[in-house]
Amino acid sequence: xxxxxxxxxxxxxxxxxxxxxxxxxxxxxxxxxxxxxxxxxxxxxxxxxxxxxxxxxxxxxxxxxxxxxxxxxxxxxxxxxxxxxxxxxxxxxxxxxxxxxxxxxxxxxxxxxxxxxxxxxxxxxxxxxxxxxxxxxxxxxxxxxxxxxxxxxxxxxxxxxxx
Amino acid sequence: xxxxxxxxxxxxxxxxxxxxxxxxxxxxxxxxxxxxxxxxxxxxxxxxxxxxxxxxxxxxxxxxxxxxxxxxxxxxxxxxxxxxxxxxxxxxxxxxxxxxxxxxxxxxxxxxxxxxxxxxxxxxxxxxxxxxxxxxxxxxxxxxxxxxxxxxxxxxxxxxxxxxxxxxxxxxxxxxxxxxxxxxxxxxxxxxxxxxxxxxxxxxxxxxxxxxxxxxxxxxxxxxxxxxxxxxxxxxxxxxxxxxxxxxxxxxxxxxxxxxxxxxxxxxxxxxxxxxxxxxxxxxxxxxxxxxxxxxxxxxxxxxxxxxxxxxxxxxxxxxxxxxxxxxxxxxxxxxxxxxxxxxxxxxxxxxxxxxxxxxxxxxxxxxxxxxxxxxxxxxxxxxxxxxxxxxxxxxxxxxxxxxxxxxxxxxxxxxxxxxxxxxxxxxxxxxxxxxxxxxxxxxxxxxxxxxxxxxxxxxxxxxxxxxxxxxxxxxxxxxxxxxxxxxxxxxxxxxxxxxx
Numbered sequence: 001x002x003x004x005x006x007x008x009x010x011x012x013x014x015x016x017x018x019x020x021x022x023x024x025x026x027x028x029x030x031x032x033x034x035x036x037x038x039x040x041x042x043x044x045x046x047x048x049x050x051x052x053x054x055x056x057x058x059x060x061x062x063x064x065x066x067x068x069x070x071x072x073x074x075x076x077x078x079x080x081x082x083x084x085x086x087x088x089x090x091x092x093x094x095x096x097x098x099x100x101x102x103x104x105x106x107x108x109x110x111x112x113x114x115x116x117x118x119x120x121x122x123x124x125x126x127x128x129x130x131x132x133x134x135x136x137x138x139x140x141x142x143x144x145x146x147x148x149x150x151x152x153x154x155x156x157x158x159x160x161x162x163x
Numbered sequence: 164x165x166x167x168x169x170x171x172x173x174x175x176x177x178x179x180x181x182x183x184x185x186x187x188x189x190x191x192x193x194x195x196x197x198x199x200x201x202x203x204x205x206x207x208x209x210x211x212x213x214x215x216x217x218x219x220x221x222x223x224x225x226x227x228x229x230x231x232x233x234x235x236x237x238x239x240x241x242x243x244x245x246x247x248x249x250x251x252x253x254x255x256x257x258x259x260x261x262x263x264x265x266x267x268x269x270x271x272x273x274x275x276x277x278x279x280x281x282x283x284x285x286x287x288x289x290x291x292x293x294x295x296x297x298x299x300x301x302x303x304x305x306x307x308x309x310x311x312x313x314x315x316x317x318x319x320x321x322x323x324x325x326x327x328x329x330x331x332x333x334x335x336x337x338x339x340x341x342x343x344x345x346x347x348x349x350x351x352x353x354x355x356x357x358x359x360x361x362x363x364x365x366x367x368x369x370x371x372x373x374x375x376x377x378x379x380x381x382x383x384x385x386x387x388x389x390x391x392x393x394x395x396x397x398x399x400x401x402x403x404x405x406x407x408x409x410x411x412x413x414x415x416x417x418x419x420x421x422x423x424x425x426x427x428x429x430x431x432x433x434x435x436x437x438x439x440x441x442x443x444x445x446x447x448x449x450x451x452x453x454x455x456x457x458x459x460x461x462x463x464x465x466x467x468x469x470x471x472x473x474x475x476x477x478x479x480x481x482x483x484x485x486x487x488x489x490x491x492x493x494x495x496x497x498x499x500x501x502x503x504x505x506x507x508x509x510x511x512x513x514x515x516x517x518x519x520x521x522x523x524x525x526x527x528x529x530x531x532x533x534x535x536x537x538x539x540x541x542x543x544x545x546x547x548x549x550x551x552x553x554x555x556x557x558x559x560x561x562x563x564x565x566x567x568x569x570x571x572x573x574x575x576x577x578x579x580x581x582x583x584x585x586x587x588x589x590x591x592x593x594x595x596x597x598x599x600x601x602x603x604x605x606x607x608x609x610x611x612x613x614x615x616x617x618x619x620x621x622x623x624x625x626x627x628x629x630x631x632x633x634x635x636x637x638x639x640x641x642x643x644x645x646x647x648x649x650x651x652x653x654x655x656x657x658x659x660x661x662x663x664x
Contacts, residue, residue, distance in 0.1 A: 009591070009592050009593045010328070010331070010592075010593070012592055013331055013334075013592040013593070013594050016588075016592065017334045017338065020338060020341075021337075024341050024356070027355075027356060028355075031353055031355065032351070032353075035622055036617050036622035036623075036624065037617055037618060037620075037621050037622030038618070038622075039350075039613075039614050039617065039618075040351065041348035041350070041351040041353040041355055042355075044344065044609075044610040044613060044614075045341060045344050045355065045356075048337055048340055048341050048344075049341065051337050052334060052337045052338060052341065055330060055333060055334040055337065056334065058330060059328075059330055059331060059334065062330070073591055073592065074591055076591065077383075077386075077387040080382075080383045080386035080387050081383055081584065081587060083386075084379060084382055084383050084386065084555075084559065084583065085379065085383075085580045085583055085584060087559070088379065088559065088562075088563055088576060088579065088580040088583070089576075089577060089580050091563045091567075091576060092563075092567070092573045092574075092575075092576030092577045092580065093573060093577070095567060095573060095576070096573065100564070103563075104560055104564075107556070107559055107560050107563055108556040108557070108559070108560055109556075111555070111556045111559050112552060112556050114386055115386065115551070115552035115555070116552075117552060118552070122553070123556070126553055126556065126557070127556070130556070130557055130560055131560075134560060134561070134564055138214075138564055138568070142213075142214055142216075142217060143217065144213055144214075144216075144564070144568045145568075145571055146564060146567065146568065
C-alpha cells in the first residue's frame, strides 16, 4: 500500500474529503430531498456532499500518480495540541461553575506548560495580571455577561461577584 | 457632483467624535496585532467581535475595518525590523526591508512604507467611492439565478488566485459551504446536522471557526516549531527619507498602488497577491535587478503600497455585492449580520451613512496610521522583544473570553477548540483554510438563491444559462478554471508565489 501513495499529504486530504463528503451526503439523505423546484432541506447538502466526496476521490487518485511526488505528512506533535486545547475545553465546561477568575488563571498557567521554556513564577504573575486586566476591561468595562466568581451562594455577598 | 456630496456625508460620519475614537482604537489594535507575529487579523477581529456589541453598527464596522488595515501596516514594521512577516501580505517586504535595516536604514524603510501605504490608501479610498455605487446599482438588478452564479464565480476566482493546490482549495470551499449549512433550515424548520444538540440548532458561528482555525491552530503550529526572533534594530533613528529616496520611490509607489488596487477587487488575491506581483514587477523594471534582496528601497515602496491598496479595494465586493473576497471580509460579513445588517447592494441605499462613513473612515484611518505610528515606533520595537511564551497564553485567554461572549454559550468554546485541532490537521495536510471560511459565509446565501432561482423556473436548471447576467458570470467562472488549469499558466502561477522563497 505504502509504495502506491506518492504524495501522502494529498492522499490523506483526499481520504478526509471523501469521508466528510460521504458523511454529509449520508445524513442529508435522511432529510427530505424534495424536487429541484421544491427543494427539501436535504437537497443542497446532499449534492454538496456528493461533490466533496468526488473531489476527495480525485485528489487521492492524483496523489497515487508517479509524477505527483510530495513530502510525507509531518509528525503530529501531541504535546502542544494537548496543552493548548485542553485548558480551552476546561474553560468552556467550567466557566459557569468556577467563574472567570479561577478559569482564567487555569488557562494561562496550564497552557504555558506547553512552552519549551516554562517557568512557574513569571507565569503565575502573568496569569494574575491577565485576569485582572480581563476582569477590568471585558467585565467591568465592556459589561460582557461573564461570571467572575464560582457560582456558589457563598460568593454572592461580595460586590465583585455580582456582575 | 454626487461623489463629493457622498464623501461629505461619509466624512461627517467618520469624523464624528466617537467614530474617530473607534477608528483610532481599531488601527491601534490592528497595528499591535500586526506587529506581533503569531496572531493574524482574522483571529483578532473574531476575538474583538463581542467588544463591539455595545457600539452602534457604524462605529463597530469602522473599528473592525481599522483593525484590518492597521494589521497590514503593522505587519510591515515586523518584516523590516525582524525579518519575520507579521502578516502574510508582508512576506515580500522582508526581502529588502530587513536588508535596509541591517544597512542602518531601518528608519527610512519604515518611513517609505508609511508614505507608500498612505498614498495607496488615499487612492484606494477614492476608487472605492467611485466604483462602489455603479456596481451596487448593477447588483440590484440581479435575480436569484444571477446571484447564485455570481457566488460561484466569486468562489472560483478566490481559489484561482490563492496559492496551493487548486482542487484541494475547491474541496475546502465545498466543505465550508457544508459547514455553513449546519443548523435550522429556514424553509422547512428542520435542524440539519445538529446531532440533537440544542446548541447547534442555530448553526456554527463564524467566531468559533475563525478563532479555532486561525487562532488556536496557529498557536499550536508556532509552539511546535519554537519561535525564535532576533530584533536587529534596538533603536530606530533617521526616520526622514531624503529627496533622493522619495524620487526613487515615487514611481514604484504609483505602480504598486495601481497593481494592488486592481488585484484587491478580485476575490481571493487581495493584499498577498498584490504585494508579490508588485515586487516582481519592480524587479523586472529595474535597471539593476541585482540590487533587489540587498536593500533596494523600491522593493519596500512598491509591495507596501500594493498591499495597502489591495486591503482597501477588497471592500468593494463586500460593500456592493455582499460577497467576501478574503477571510477578513468573510468575518466582516459575519460582523454585519450580528449587528443586524444584511450585506448586499442594498446597503448603499438603505444605510448611506454606514456605507459612506466606512469608506471615509478608511482614509481617516490611514492618516491616523501615519501620524501615530512613526512616532510610536519605539514602542513597537519594545513589543517585538516580548517573548512568545508570555504572548500566547494571553492570546488564548482573550480568545476564550471572546468566543464565549459572542453568544454566551459554552458550546462555542468547545467548538473553537475542536476547530483548533481541525486547523492544525489542515496545516499538516497542506490544506489552505481561507477558502473554507469564504464557503462557510456563502453557504446559506447560495442555498437560498439556488432555491429561489429553481422555484421561479419551476425546477428548470436552464435558468442559469438562459439569463444573460448569470450566463456571463458562469462562462467567466469556467474560463478562469480552464485558464488556470492550462499547464503554462499553472507554472507561472506557482512561480509568482515562490518568488525568492
